[in-house]
Amino acid sequence: MSPLHHKIISISPLKQIETEALLGAMEMVSYAKNAILFDTDKVERYVYFIEKGIARAYCNTHKQQATFWFGQEGDIILSYNSYIKEKPGYEIVELLEASQLLRISHQTLQGLYSKHIGLANWGRKLAELELIKTEERFINQQFKTATERYAELIRETPTLIQRVQLTHIASYLGVSPVTLSRIRAGLK
Amino acid sequence: MSPLHHKIISISPLKQIETEALLGAMEMVSYAKNAILFDTDKVERYVYFIEKGIARAYCNTHKQQATFWFGQEGDIILSYNSYIKEKPGYEIVELLEASQLLRISHQTLQGLYSKHIGLANWGRKLAELELIKTEERFINQQFKTATERYAELIRETPTLIQRVQLTHIASYLGVSPVTLSRIRAGLK
């Protein structure tokens, strides 16, 4: 069992049969660098877990690409908007490197949720963990300065800076590339 | 069955026995105006639904009270941080009016989740819906101006402005009270 498999099933305690049902329903897919995984105006049919690669989610606002999420190995890629509301998502997900992803269709997952109580609680825990992450990022975004957030980013995900171009980091931090340059110059 | 009860059980399809188990485990509690519902450094034991009243969640940052959430009738009050991690939350929840809340203990809820698959999926849906809300607010916060966000707030929750003082609204929008005054003056 791969580290990714292990991470997926350790989200919540599962019975043997539930583990097999979940992992058995997943398949590995490969994408080239710069591939668009999700696009706006499409209802996304799959949930993905990143085995290898890096992903970026962004919205197209007034003439800008507004980056609001990065995913690396072990992270989940999921349009909750598209998934819950069964409407086209507002986000675009792009793969910044050649990537390998583990995927499972929403339809299959729904079937598993309605059959196995362990998997229903697994899905609950998954959503709850994602919610905490989003909530923490929201609070950080609103009440810390861009300088503090950049320092945190370096501390907590130092590899990200090396793998992602700074224009995307700037957008993610909610400042212009110029301001990010000034922040970086000031921290030296 | 009250409108709040109805809203709670319509989150996800439940069997009769599940509906009864969930609603039967809830109790109504009353709080005075300005009561502190959650405090930092305490692990919160209950989840609340607002029957009547209005609530505000905030963090204490460098000399500021940073408001990041308001709840009104029908909304859920839940410290996911405290709940999932079983650690003290970072947030304080204050009731801005005399309030009536429906509550259920985390412990009871966990028991229901492990017994009834319908309730496990109800809890999943609940977390997923909260996640979408948080995600949307995050994106709004990062990529819209304070003026746009204030206009949206008036459009979508007009009663909020009347029930909550503007310093809290300003904090919620991520700007100073002075800037909010300027925004309001500009929209006339």
Place this chain on the structure above:
DNA sequence: ATCATTTCTTAACATTTGTAAAGTATAAAA
């Protein structure tokens, strides 16, 4: 009703951030 307190607005000034443009560095392509 009157007084005291709190909240909101307005103004002046300082600071920060964005925009535009130029230059430098890096990476990709021929």
Place this chain on the structure above:
DNA sequence: TTTTATACTTTACAAATGTTAAGAAATGAT
């Protein structure tokens, strides 16, 4: 390698926001 394109930094200036302080409005208490 040379050329081309892209990404990053720096500068100068404009626009927006924060801070402080003062006055107006609203609220609460006696």
